[in-house]
Amino acid sequence: MLWSLLNSLSSPGHTQFFYNNQNSPAYQQWRGEAERTAATDPAVRSKLAELDQRLAQSQGQVQQPSSAPPPADARPEGGLTFVTVLLLLIAVFFALWYLRRKMASTTASAAAVPAALKGTARTRFRVGMTIPVDPAPFILAAGVTKIQPLAGSGMISVEAVGVLMDGAIPLNRLYLPGRTAFFQLHLGSDGNPDECRYFSRIDRITPASQNEWGAWLDPAQGMIGWPQFQTKDGKVYDRVWAPGSERIQPRSMEETIQDLNGISRRQLNSMLYAGRTGAPGPAPDREYVLVAAVDAGGQAWVDIHAGIDINPATLQLPSVALS
Numbered sequence: 001m002l003w004s005l006l007n008s009l010s011s012p013g014h015t016q017f018f019y020n021n022q023n024s025p026a027y028q029q030w031r032g033e034a035e036r037t038a039a040t041d042p043a044v045r046s047k048l049a050e051l052d053q054r055l056a057q058s059q060g061q062v063q064q065p066s067s068a069p070p071p072a073d074a075r076p077e078g079g080l081t082f083v084t085v086l087l088l089l090i091a092v093f094f095a096l097w098y099l100r101r102k103m104a105s106t107t108a109s110a111a112a113v114p115a116a117l118k119g120t121a122r123t124r125f126r127v128g129m130t131i132p133v134d135p136a137p138f139i140l141a142a143g144v145t146k147i148q149p150l151a152g153s154g155m156i157s158v159e160a161v162g163v164l165m166d167g168a169i170p171l172n173r174l175y176l177p178g179r180t181a182f183f184q185l186h187l188g189s190d191g192n193p194d195e196c197r198y199f200s201r202i203d204r205i206t207p208a209s210q211n212e213w214g215a216w217l218d219p220a221q222g223m224i225g226w227p228q229f230q231t232k233d234g235k236v237y238d239r240v241w242a243p244g245s246e247r248i249q250p251r252s253m254e255e256t257i258q259d260l261n262g263i264s265r266r267q268l269n270s271m272l273y274a275g276r277t278g279a280p281g282p283a284p285d286r287e288y289v290l291v292a293a294v295d296a297g298g299q300a301w302v303d304i305h306a307g308i309d310i311n312p313a314t315l316q317l318p319s320v321a322l323s
Contacts, residue, residue, distance in 0.1 A: 003030075018054075019055055019061065026086050035048070117162070122192055123191055123192055123193060125317075126158075126161065127158060127160060128158065130155055130157045131315060132154055135150065137198075137310055140284065148181060159178070161174060163256050164253050164254075164255045164268070173255070175259075181198070183198055183315070193312035196309070200307070203232070204302070205302040221247070224250045224291050229273040237288075239271065239273055240272040250270055253268045254268075268295075270292040272291075274286050274287065275287055288307035289307070290303075
């Protein structure tokens with residue numbers, strides 16, 4: 001429509017329509033396209049120059065952006081108004097956006113789920129499984145660490161299972177009800193856990209601006225990856241992953257989580273820190289602090305967890321095939 005009006009500027013009302021709508025997004029988009037065409041087409045360049053001259057002569061007049069466009073030589077009688085055309089373009093845009101989202105969702109659902117999500121043939125994980133846990137480590141950690149003790153009598157249920165890919169190494173997570181705590185396990189070549197840590201959340205921060213995110217992830221000064229991390233109580237923890245005196249980039253990991261609602265994925269930029277508890281044995285001698293910036297598809301935040309080592313042998317995990 002705008003191209004047609006451009007080719008008939010001398011017709012009544014055509015220049016006025018351009019003047020009324022020269023600040024609209026639709027006009028600005030068309031004008032950019034016209035400028036690119038004019039760079040190689042002298043005829044279009046001449047028409048745009050004529051349009052600009054006519055618009056300059058109209059300056060000072062009251063603009064009426066909602067007015068209907070006049071008839072153009074190339075438009076059929078009873079053609080659409082500018083507002084109607086704009087609404088149709090918006091409808092087409094959202095239809096394409098919806099189809100793209102639907103296709104992406106279908107592709108994600110069909111994507112292969114990591115085999116490590118279910119553990120191994122020796123140690124199997126599933127949503128809703130219950131496992132007995134020795135309460136002794138949590139009793140001994142009380143007062144000397146920031147972890148939250150387990151609720152209940154030692155039998156715990158698993159609300160969600162996850163697999164975190166640390167490079168090529170899968171780490172399994174068993175999320176407890178509420179998902180503020182989890183067991184993180186590494187499975188050895190024999191399929192049994194050879195490392196286990198328990199983490200419980202001590203803080204969650206949702207940065208509200210780019211500057212606040214920079215405080216956590218800035219390549220030079222971001223706290224995630226700094227040689228040391230200080231918690232709110234003033235305790236300082238040293239970096240466990242690649243100790244040193246310079247900041248390093250946090251580890252980028254993808255986590256796949258399964259719960260009763262299905263499969264979801266999220267991206268984490270994490271760093272692990274640790275400090276001595278100073279408690280005599282058999283209490284845990286080290287307390288971990290896991291700091292992670294989480295991107296969960298449209299939502300993002302920073303989680304801080306405290307953790308301790310757990311003897312894998314104390315976790316009685318199921319080893320039978322799951323039907």
